[in-house]
Amino acid sequence: MKKTIFSILFSLAFLQMLAQQDALYSQYMFNQFTINPAYAGTRNSFSSVLLFRNQWSGLSGAPNTLNFSVHAPFSGKKMALGLNFIADEIGPSKNSSIMGTYAYHLQTSKGKLSFGLRGGFYSSSLNTSQLNFFNSSDVHNTGEVYQTITPNFDFGVYYFTPKFYSGLSVNHMFDDNAENTSQTQLNLNRHFFFNTGAVFVKNENLVFKPSFMVRYNAGSPISFDLNTSVLFKKTIWVGLTYRSSKSLIFISEYNISDFLRVGYSYDFDLSKLRKFHSGSHEVFIGCDLNFNRKDSKSPRYI
Numbered sequence: 001m002k003k004t005i006f007s008i009l010f011s012l013a014f015l016q017m018l019a020q021q022d023a024l025y026s027q028y029m030f031n032q033f034t035i036n037p038a039y040a041g042t043r044n045s046f047s048s049v050l051l052f053r054n055q056w057s058g059l060s061g062a063p064n065t066l067n068f069s070v071h072a073p074f075s076g077k078k079m080a081l082g083l084n085f086i087a088d089e090i091g092p093s094k095n096s097s098i099m100g101t102y103a104y105h106l107q108t109s110k111g112k113l114s115f116g117l118r119g120g121f122y123s124s125s126l127n128t129s130q131l132n133f134f135n136s137s138d139v140h141n142t143g144e145v146y147q148t149i150t151p152n153f154d155f156g157v158y159y160f161t162p163k164f165y166s167g168l169s170v171n172h173m174f175d176d177n178a179e180n181t182s183q184t185q186l187n188l189n190r191h192f193f194f195n196t197g198a199v200f201v202k203n204e205n206l207v208f209k210p211s212f213m214v215r216y217n218a219g220s221p222i223s224f225d226l227n228t229s230v231l232f233k234k235t236i237w238v239g240l241t242y243r244s245s246k247s248l249i250f251i252s253e254y255n256i257s258d259f260l261r262v263g264y265s266y267d268f269d270l271s272k273l274r275k276f277h278s279g280s281h282e283v284f285i286g287c288d289l290n291f292n293r294k295d296s297k298s299p300r301y302i
Helices: 002-012 271-278
Strands: 047-052 064-074 079-089 092-105 110-128 145-161 164-171 177-179 184-186 191-196 199-203 205-219 223-234 236-243 249-256 260-269 280-289
Touching: 064 092, 092 145, 177 249, 223 249, 260 271
Parallel strands: none
Antiparallel strands: 047 064, 047 280, 064 079, 079 092, 092 110, 110 145, 145 164, 164 191, 177 184, 191 205, 199 205, 205 223, 223 236, 236 249, 249 260, 260 280
16 A cells, blocks of 8 residues: 555656655653754753654554664753754655754753754655556656755754743754755655643652643644653653544653663554554663763653
């Protein structure tokens, strides 16, 4: 099914490669740097996350995403640097990006306001040998790999206190065409993200963390997530998310130690598409190395 869809799109728009929508994540509330560059440095540690997502497991050509990110504060914690690497595979297409981040933090009366700029390169390729052509003699049935690379910039704003956060970010700020060869060009549509959340400490062994996310990109309907997570005994987070695209998402994170954590989520599809796959899986491992131990806080709520 996926190959047929790509064949139709490729035949109708051979001269133009349209970038796929940005990868979808279910555990962004535990890894906000993925969606907002202004989050860089807010954990007051050298923080890294390695994440893998298998979407629509069992469906041929379904998306698989690998994401690695690292960020840390410096210069008295007013500034931060970060790095993102993403590799996304959807059927015969492969998208990847490598981005560097700079963030600056302003102290306010109750918290901090951070501004972040992320810049780098975005690459997209299409392997025509993996397409099923209805006519084997089609002039586009060459078996070639078409690839193009374009500069990319993201911007974000993030406000946070020890028990509250709110962020707004835009990916692919320059929404125009970047030509690479005479045959291919890459369009990156702007993606907007707004998320907010708060922490309510019932007692030292029970913490509630509701959160809300809104996404929008041109040509697609607005989507949103409603999430509630609970922390038990400062060790285990469990949560449930309802996604407006008709999904229920079960989320968990285990704080192995002060600096090491692992997470897993499972997306249960409520739409008719669930007949063709067994759900979506996402796993991550995160590490926070704090060289100034007196500022260490475990677990981190925000």
